[in-house]
Amino acid sequence: MSKSERTRQYIIEKTAPIFNTKGYEGTSLNDITQATGLTKGGIYGNFKNKDEIAIAVFEYNFERLLIMLNSEISKKKTYREKLLCFPELYLGFLGEKFPVGGCPIMNTAIEADDTHDKLKKVAKNALLKWIDSFVYLINKGKENGEFKAEINPEDKALIIISLIEGAIMITKVTGKTKYLKSLMTSLKVHIKDF
């Protein structure tokens, strides 16, 4: 790994929580230099512009989340247990395992959908990938005979994601974890009925 590759990665890691809390527009170059200890020269020698940092950071935040979730999923044997990981894990989404600032997909989707085409596109792709990963798991569970034959994988994937994102949004803005618990319990009940 060359020096510039290491610095690039360093910048991404140091600014990831900032972008995910302040938003991609709300994060200033000043925030970036402060968080990294580098000067503008150091930043712009490694990235063309702020957009490029924002996109790299988004992809980092999303990948990190996927890797963490997949590592938990892979511990489970049945597909129902794999799906049941999600309500279980997201009960602790305020903890260290999860990106600071909430779900990067939702944050970016909401901020960029009407204003920032490039970011919108990466958020879209990430979301489609996430939907697909649920569809894959549910299909496997169907082939397996674990899940009912009549359930529609995409429909169920969308419900799972909506309940998770809804839980994050509602819990973060109200500060009440009872809403998180309620929604993750509902999700659990729902998955048990697959």
Added chain:
Amino acid sequence: MSKSERTRQYIIEKTAPIFNTKGYEGTSLNDITQATGLTKGGIYGNFKNKDEIAIAVFEYNFERLLIMLNSEISKKKTYREKLLCFPELYLGFLGEKFPVGGCPIMNTAIEADDTHDKLKKVAKNALLKWIDSFVYLINKGKENGEFKAEINPEDKALIIISLIEGAIMITKVTGKTKYLKSLMTSLKVHIKDF
């Protein structure tokens, strides 16, 4: 209504769609003067600062939404029909009836939850109000014998809101209305099981 009250209202109405698409930080004073045709003097003679406009605009966007939804609900007789209004209405959330830029509660919650205490508070109150209105409807339906005795109104309210907000977020960022249809159908099915 005094001149200043009319101007205040005029500023709110003209900038409401801007705040709801660009975000409350992302909307500049320049955007506001352009949209209203007023100068800074005209704006600051009626509002103390940008925050005050943002909050007034949020409350306007939210009230408008509530009024529209309530006017549809009041047309229905049974409480199940009243709840079924939501999946029906939100199928057309991209139309004129709904605020431009998506759901003001979600937009504001996501933007402000880690950065802007005042806006976070108004978004929180709006959300709690919305939850309560669902709880009220579900309780009425229970008293009525329309809904099962064992369902928990708050749990169900949270599911309804999550599916709606999830649908908006997913549909706006992917541009695929099939996701909207899928989620609103799921919500319909869910309400029919109350």
Added chain:
DNA sequence: AATAAATTATACCAAATGGTATAATTTTAA
């Protein structure tokens, strides 16, 4: 119609924004 009061326009401000040219410094390879 005259005057006091409220409202809006003009002209300004300091600070912050994203970005760049260039000079200084490190890395890297020979």
Added chain:
DNA sequence: TTAAAATTATACCATTTGGTATAATTTATT
């Protein structure tokens, strides 16, 4: 170890940001 290449710091830039003091103009009241 030295020279070439890559990286980072410094100093700058034009533009935009939110906000204000004051002057001009409307409104409202008598």
